Amino acid sequence: xxxxxxxxxxxxxxxxxxxxxxxxxxxxxxxxxxxxxxxxxxxxxxxxxxxxxxxxxxxxxxxxxxxxxxxxxxxxxxxxxxxxxxxxxxxxxxxxxxxxxxxxxxxxxxxxxxxxxxxxxxxxxxxxxxxxxxxxxxxxxxxxxxxxxxxxxxxxxxxxxxxxxxxxxxxxxxxxxxxxxxxxxxxxxxxxxxxxxxxxx
Numbered sequence: 001x002x003x004x005x006x007x008x009x010x011x012x013x014x015x016x017x018x019x020x021x022x023x024x025x026x027x028x029x030x031x032x033x034x035x036x037x038x039x040x041x042x043x044x045x046x047x048x049x050x051x052x053x054x055x056x057x058x059x060x061x062x063x064x065x066x067x068x069x070x071x072x073x074x075x076x077x078x079x080x081x082x083x084x085x086x087x088x089x090x091x092x093x094x095x096x097x098x099x100x101x102x103x104x105x106x107x108x109x110x111x112x113x114x115x116x117x118x119x120x121x122x123x124x125x126x127x128x129x130x131x132x133x134x135x136x137x138x139x140x141x142x143x144x145x146x147x148x149x150x151x152x153x154x155x156x157x158x159x160x161x162x163x164x165x166x167x168x169x170x171x172x173x174x175x176x177x178x179x180x181x182x183x184x185x186x187x188x189x190x191x192x193x194x195x196x197x198x199x200x201x
Contacts, residue, residue: 007045014050022048022080026156029086033093034117038170042096044089046077070095086120097177106180109143110134114157115173118165134160 001009006017008026026046034040044067049055055076060066064079065088094115095104098197104112117125131154137143137153146153165173179186 001047007043008048009045010048010052011050013054014048018050018080025080025082025085028082029089031088032082032119032121033089035087036170036173037093037097038174040093042070042093044071044073044092046073046075046085048080050077050080052077067091069101082123083120087116090116090119092193094177097174099181102182106185108134108138110137110153110157110160113143113154114159114161115165117154117158118162122154125152125158127155128159129155131156131159135171146191157164 002012003009005026008023010019010022014022028041047058049058049060055074058074060074061078063071063076064083067073067088070092073085073092075085075088078136079085086201091112094107094112098104098107111140132146132151134156137146137156143153168175176186
């Protein structure tokens, strides 16, 4: 991979036009993250592929992009847009702020993914959908099972926290992160089963 800016790497086949567009996208996405989280503490390496071969070499298969821990974002040729990158950077930023993997594991998938969908403002998941029990979207396996079975998991996740985030904003999100870091067992970590229960955080 070729480094074209600090923490930004592309495959050699990527055209100069695509590289310039990517750098602009990175800049725009970071602005979105700073607004959503009240700043940006993460600085993940971004690896952008312009070919399927490149994406597969890094372990990408079906998704347009993936985030690994809090320090790596991998983009396929179909994931070079601002919406996708902002989604992935939101995961990296959230994990960075939480600190350690054992704290990440306290957060249900619907909350983590809901934050990312809200941060990136993905229009695909903006329409209301029938809810399902959030306790069925807690673990990684549950999430993958729901998605593979055609459940609107991303839309459900957005719906589950949208009103809450709009009400508390970045300060409320920062408060939740700090409480988790301090070892507090929040209600969503107890297999939350409804939006109403979560709204009481």
